[in-house]
Amino acid sequence: METQVKKTTAYDVVALIVLIVLAFLFIFPLYWIVTGSFKDAIAINSATPEWFPSEPTMDNFVRLFDKPALRWLANTVIMAVAAMVLTCITAAMAGYVLAKKRFFGQKILFSLFVCAMALPKQVILIPLLKEMSFLGLHDSLWAVILPTVGWPFGVFLMKQFSEGIPTELLEAVRIDGAGEIKTFTQIVLPIIKPGIGALAIFTFINSWNDYFLQLIMLNSQEVLTISLGIAKLQTEMSNDFGLIMAGAALGSVPIIVIFLMFQKYFTQGITMGAVKG
Amino acid sequence: MxxxxxxxxxxxxxxxxxxxxxxxxxxxxxxxxxxxxxxxxxxxxxxxxxxxxxxxxxIGLQNYIEIFQDETFLIALRNTVLIVVVSVPTVCIFSLWVASAIYRRKGAVTSFFRCVFYLPVVTGTVAVTVVWKWMFNQYYGLFNYVLSSTNVIDQNISWLGDKRFAIWCIIMILFTTSIGQPIVLYVSALGNVDNSLVEAAEVDGATSFQCFWKIKWPNIMPTTLYILVITTINSFQCFALIQLLTSGGPMNSTNTIMYYIYDTAFKTNQYGYANAMGIILAIIIAVFSALQFKVTGSSKKD
Structure with missing residues (x-):
């Protein structure tokens, strides 16, 4: 934004104070997770909460790693990375032709993608589970990866980014005799790279946190994700809040760090995905 | 060309x-x-x-006929509609206020607040839910401690176990996880409004309220529409919070359509019936979205 001298009004000051209070409230649950994970059983189960762990302990984490928590975390990473890579490849290819080529059935296909996006994703989970059982993929990480890749948001986003590729450039490359694949890998990909970055981080975070899909598809101990692991801890030992908070910290801190590192791309992804084509 | x-x-x-x-x-x-x-x-x-x-x-339409005679479904429908009707307007208004309060500040400040309000989304439903469950706990929870030590309540409340409070707790948590994306969208939409229009209006003596209502609001209308639609879709599908916090209880007071579908499919294995409810939910969402398109679309032309 350009430099603009704007006089500060009383409203601006009040608004800022309100924002700071709200920010505090929004950060608080995360603070409570992280500090809670270092509190001992006495501090956890006392009616008077400790605002900061007076005697920090690693005990919760020791007990957490007695369970296959690292396995849960590894599964989550494998799932999110696989979903991310597959989504980026398929969506980049599809988005490019939808934006830059003229072909039979284009309009209908694009409307189909957009309509599907407006439908409630969770409604199809039950038939999806049946389909996965039929394919023999139920209770494997594929059962959560494949539906994530199928979701058309990525195509939509990549189409938005591909609109920015200069048509003249593509024509010039064509006249020079470059093939379709070469055009895509050498001209198109470098131009839509920021879009792919946005889609990658977006898919990674969403896949990591898609609890409902994971809940329905995964059962066995070996394929549980961190979200399912925490949920399981919660049902099995509902009042062991220290242990549960340690799990919650393990599940959320890595993804928050990734988010903060790439938040610029992420914001861009959300914004571009909303522009109506 | x-x-x-x-x-x-x-x-x-x-x-x-x-x-x-x-x-x-x-x-x-x-x-x-x-x-x-x-x-x-x-x-x-x-x-x-x-x-x-x-x-x-x-069995033809039998599932659909049964659904509308199913009392649990009707309760779940009522709860779902309550969640949508409360959360959609509050999310939209609140996120618009936050966005307009932060979008003109320095880059780092805007980005800080945008991140903070997005935090509950990134933290993940499960992690967010378990910490709230702890804070709502009747004996060790923060809420009861704060409220009783400030003498607002004289007896600890079982927030999630009480019919009167449970759904409001859900709505509140849902709110914190719903406003992140709308704020990001509004900040960007407000930033894209042509500043020269606003400045010209200010020179002509327009108040900041007029500036907002006559210039910015029509310009961000497509964003508002998009936010209304995604918030509606998400609120209608409220599931994870319910499953993790209350399992639809106490006495179905927090049962939603999505949770009831899950319950029907996986506890009692009535897949056909569950899918029929899914279709009805999809139709309800489609009707709501279409209505929003119509309402906001026609007000844009005025």
């Missing part, structure tokens, strides 16, 4: 382009058709069947 320079593009070329395009689309279509379109049709198809672990028998 290189495209229109070749009006007589031969059929051969057009066919080639179509072929190439579909080759590029193929990987995407495999996933899309396989894991979105097929299950969608399966959902619709099996909703006309008495479909359980053992049976698979065509």
């Amino acid at each position: 290189a495209k229109s320079a070749a009006p007589a593009r031969s059929h051969v070329l057009a066919r080639r382009e179509t072929f190439v395009s579909y080759m590029f689309l193929l990987p995407c279509l495999v996933f899309f058709v396989g894991f979105v379109i097929v299950p969608m049709f399966m959902c619709l198809f099996t909703s006309f069947f008495d479909y359980t672990m053992t049976d698979f028998e065509f």
